[in-house]
Amino acid sequence: MSNITNQSLNEIIENIKTKKISSTDLTKAYIKNIESAKKLNAFVTTTFDQALDKAKQFDKKPNFDQLLPGIPLAVKDLFCTENTKTTAGSNILNNFIPSYESTVTKNLWDNGSFLLGKLNCDEFAMGSSNETSHYGNVINPVGDQLVPGGSSGGSSSALAADLTPATIGTDTGGSIRQPASFTGTVGLKPTYGLCSRWGIVAFASSLDQAGPMTKTIKDCAIMLESMSGFDEKDSTSINKKKEQYSKNLKDNIKGLKIGIPKEYRVDNMPKEVDDLWEKGKKILKDLGAQLIDISLPHTKYALPTYYIVAPAEASSNLARYDGVRYGYRSKQGKDLIEMYEKTRSEGFGDEVKRRILIGTYVLSSGYYDAYYLKAQKVRQLIKKDFDDSFKKIDAILTPSTPSSAFKIGEKTNDPVSMYLNDIFTVPVNLAALPALSLPAGVDKKGHPLGLQLIGKALDEQKILNIGYAFEKNCGFKNEIKKWWS
Amino acid sequence: MSKEKFDYFIKGEKGKYEVVIGLEVHAQVLSKSKLFSGSSTKFGADPNDQVSLIDSAFPGMLPVINEECVKQAVRTGLGLNAKINNYSVFDRKNYFYADLPQGYQISQYKNPIVGEGKVLLDMPYGSKEIGIERLHLEQDAGKSIHDMDPSNTYVDLNRSGIALMEIVSKPDLRSPDEVNAYIKKLRSIMRYLGTCDGNMQEGSLRADVNVSVRKEGDKNFGTRCEIKNVNSIKFMQMAIEYEAARQVELIENGKEIDQETRLFDTKKNETRSMRSKEDAHDYRYFPDPDLLPLKLEQKLIDDLKKSLPELPDKKKERFIKEYELNVYEANVLVSEKEISDYYEEVAKLSDKKLAATWMMGDLFAMLNDKGLDISKSPISAKHFAELVQSIKSGEISGRIAKEVFEIMVESGDNPKKIIESKGMKQQSDPKELEKMINEILSKNKDKVDQYKAGKEKLFGFFVGQVMKLSGGKANPQLTNEILKKLLKG
Missing domain, CATH: 1.10.10.410 (Arc Repressor Mutant, subunit A)
Known part of the structure; x- marks a missing residue:
């Protein structure tokens, strides 16, 4: 079975279950791919020996009733993994080996999978191009000059390059959906609280949410089912019954009402993005869905709101990286204050420092009311826009990003244009809603573009169903040439 | 009891000054585990022996509220006759220090769990009400140890994350004596409630003391200074006296008082400036996004209220009525729950008045001498009652009773046995x-x-x-x- 690694996760699981391939051979096939894809720089750490051990154990005593039987998985390096280095893409955690396993990865392992390696990402998930990682930028398999998106850039690159059958990322303002869009893959940001945040290196606590990144919608449903669930260790975790997303996947969307928000048609948006949106609407309409024009009037405030709330929380969340108890510590400091200053100056990269400074500023006395408090109020208005709309519709269709993957270095000196990449994704995080990025087509350069489906809180099944129907009728095929091996 | 007149003023050359004091008491919540983690709170463990990944702020760790600590705060609030807030919020107070692993302390800022309440003090010049501004829950920090090594500082995180109640009084206190009475009363209420052990040696009860002075009769408050983290009543009193005198001197010399944070140096018996208002920390408080707002159901509050024990004020009234004690006796005998329990047991088995006299006399003197709490008394309440009864019935005289008492302390025997075996019975024929x-x-x-x-x-x-x-x-x-x-x- 030479081409096992370009199959979908669901197909691979079928092959494992029918014993067409062993977990060991599957794992070896991915290891081979990973070793020949070093140019992509998708991995920070590989755990091949450990993975092969687990694969052998599985093959000896296979349990085919599990959701992810004998499946090797690489995960974003933001998830703490027991006894495996976890860097969050930062120099300040370059030597950090957790003694604990994040709830989400533990859930994955409990469903039969095991760790293949840790995937590169923007430092502390702050970035939209994977260029802020201390471990070097990641390359998009779509083209050797292109960014893979961010912050889950290692995840999207590895997935699109067949270095892992599926993966997980985290999404604070679009960090799953934008890289998925840039690589022609599926990415889901679940409802805030559906997946536990315990053991995930925090960026902005009220926005962070882990989610699956996969080749197909079915794979996405399998992964979501495996990773989600109530966790009493996370006070913001939602206590509800687990759903069987993959079993309940349906492609009949007749009669569903799809909202089209006028505010998502932004200035200077490339025509091909607009065309793709039109194509998406037509596909859904042809499948029997009803398109309804809606308005989300506070959309234009979402980006500035996000860039107050997220840095504010980050400035506080990252205070713990002080060189005292773990991680990098500068040897230069003569006293406590100097040790802090040097450690944090040397440990953090520019983008992280920028956001810590912004966050510290907006929380400072005298500025708090004007920035942080106001942003929280606007956040409520943005949420209310969605709540009002969802009274009359089932889901919302928008583009995932305002453009396809851009060139490495193109936006690194212009943070604001970099931030603008998140314009369609951040409102969803602010409103704590689930949203799916679906591969839907390519631009004239042949680079993938995605469409975004936004659902009501905890309505993952519905947007997965719409995505499932869309996928079957879209005719998109991710054709990536393996130029790197 | 003769009523005295309140008379605590600082005398300057230009007149008398009144001292205005407000306290922020930090009381450690009595609970098995910390406010947001499962680590033990036991005192005296080896350094860093009671530290979880949460207390040491490892990446990805999240706080989960300990419900028992919440109940303890509500109980305390009820004991202070305070308003319990059904909705309260945990905020982050951000600052860097080596013994603050998260880089922020989780506290309550704008929405505390307990609102306004009051505490009654019995002063020689009558009873005085001290207003409580609020009570909120917060995490304790760890401990920096600077004297273990000439060039390094060591950090012990055992205390990191332990639940504290910060009880903020209104600026209603006017003298070191009132501070003494206030702290003792708070401590007594919390010990009755079982919400804080009040052990000042172990740091379970400490206070920040706000002091200002004003000319007698002035309506406006003077500029206040905050004396941080004083851990005994004696030191609080000394710090207040020093600080009030310092402020009066400044005023008399026509100088301004800077609003600042000061430290009390217990060796030199003086307060020293720690940081001025300009250098004050900007704590950048904001609601902790890792924790949902705390919503308390009214039923929980009502149930806790129903299950509260009898508190010192109520008990005092009852003692006066039921045991015919005077106010002074009642005050002393309800000051500690264990003392009041002991007294009630004795009073039920013997003469209530005589029991009070003998407890407050010989028993307390002996306990004081031996440095023992009443719970460790070598004489059980039952034996003590028998002794009192023997005096009351005329079986032994007071003088003999003192001898019997001594023997009881040493032998632990019951008084009847002692009186009989030593032939100490009073001759009453x-x-x-x-x-x-x-x-x-x-x-x-x-x-x-x-x-x-x-x-x-x-x-x-x-x-x-x-x-x-x-x-x-x-x-x-x-x-x-x-x-x-x-x-x-």
Whole structure:
């Protein structure tokens, strides 16, 4: 079975279950791919020996009733993994080996999978191009000059390059959906609280949410089912019954009402993005869905709101990286204050420092009311826009990003244009809603573009169903040439 | 009790100054585990022995509220006659320090769990009400140890994350004595409630003291200074006296008082500036996004209210009524729950008035001498009651009782056994006594004559002789009566 690694996760699981391939051979096939894809720089750490051990154990005593039987998985390096280095893409955690396993990865392992390696990402998930990682930028398999998106850039690159059958990322303002869009893959940001945040290196606590990144919608449903669930260790975790997303996947969307928000048609948006949106609407309409024009009037405030709330929380969340108890510590400091200053100056990269400074500023006395408090109020208005709309519709269709993957270095000196990449994704995080990025087509350069489906809180099944129907009728095929091996 | 007049003023050259004091008391919540983690809160463990990944702020760790700590705060709020807020919010107070692993302390800023309440103090000049501004829950920090190594600082995180209640008073206190009474009252209420052990040596109760002065009669408050983290009542009183005098001196010399944070140096007995208002930390408070707002159901509050024990104020009223104690006695006997329990047990088995007198006299003196809490008393309440009863019934005299008491302390035996085995029973048989007294009078004819001639002072001599002959066991009252009768004759 030479081409096992370009199959979908669901197909691979079928092959494992029918014993067409062993977990060991599957794992070896991915290891081979990973070793020949070093140019992509998708991995920070590989755990091949450990993975092969687990694969052998599985093959000896296979349990085919599990959701992810004998499946090797690489995960974003933001998830703490027991006894495996976890860097969050930062120099300040370059030597950090957790003694604990994040709830989400533990859930994955409990469903039969095991760790293949840790995937590169923007430092502390702050970035939209994977260029802020201390471990070097990641390359998009779509083209050797292109960014893979961010912050889950290692995840999207590895997935699109067949270095892992599926993966997980985290999404604070679009960090799953934008890289998925840039690589022609599926990415889901679940409802805030559906997946536990315990053991995930925090960026902005009220926005962070882990989610699956996969080749197909079915794979996405399998992964979501495996990773989600109530966790009493996370006070913001939602206590509800687990759903069987993959079993309940349906492609009949007749009669569903799809909202089209006028505010998502932004200035200077490339025509091909607009065309793709039109194509998406037509596909859904042809499948029997009803398109309804809606308005989300506070959309234009979402980006500035996000860039107050997220840095504010980050400035506080990252205070713990002080060189005292773990991680990098500068040897230069003569006293406590100097040790802090040097450690944090040397440990953090520019983008992280920028956001810590912004966050510290907006929380400072005298500025708090004007920035942080106001942003929280606007956040409520943005949420209310969605709540009002969802009274009359089932889901919302928008583009995932305002453009396809851009060139490495193109936006690194212009943070604001970099931030603008998140314009369609951040409102969803602010409103704590689930949203799916679906591969839907390519631009004239042949680079993938995605469409975004936004659902009501905890309505993952519905947007997965719409995505499932869309996928079957879209005719998109991710054709990536393996130029790197 | 005679009513005195309040008189605590600092006398300057230009007049008398009133001292205005407000306290922020940090009381450690009595709970098995910390406010947001499962680590133990036991005192005295080896350094860093009681530290979880949460307390040491490892990446990805999240706080989960300990419900018992919330209940303890509500109980305390109810004990302070305070408003319990159904909705409260945990905020982050951001600052860097080596013993603050998260880089922020989780506290409550704008929406505390408990609102306004009050505490009653019994002062020599009458009862005084001290307003409570609020009570909120927060995490304790760890401990930096600077003297273990010449060039390094060590950090012990055992305390990191332990739940504290910060109880903020209104600026209603006016003297070191009132501060003493206030702290003792708070401590007593919390110990009755079982919400804080009040152990100041172990740091379970500490306070930040806000002090300002103003000319007697002024309506406006002066500029205040905050003296941080004082851990004994004595030090609080010393710090207040020093600080008030310092402020008066500044004012008298026409200088301004800077609003600042000060430290009390216990060795030099002075306060020193720690940081001025300009250098004050900007804590950048904001709601902790890892924790949902705390919403308390009214039923929980009502149930906790129903299950509260009788508190010192109520108990005092009852003691006065039920045991006919005076205010002073009642105050002393309800000051600690264990003392009041002991007293009630004794009072139920013996004479309630006599029990109070003997407890507050000999028993307390002995405990004080030995440095023991009443819970560790070598004399059980039951034995003590028997002793009181023996006195009351006239079986032994007060003097003998003191001897019996001593033996009880040493042997732990019951008083009946001691009295019997040592033949200490009081001689109360009038015939026997009369016989003994006649014997004494016939031996001392000259003195009897002198007495009869008007030297009445000699009466004491005769009593002494009776006591000597009886080995102190003669019933004093009866002795007096018989002596008087026979000397008349």
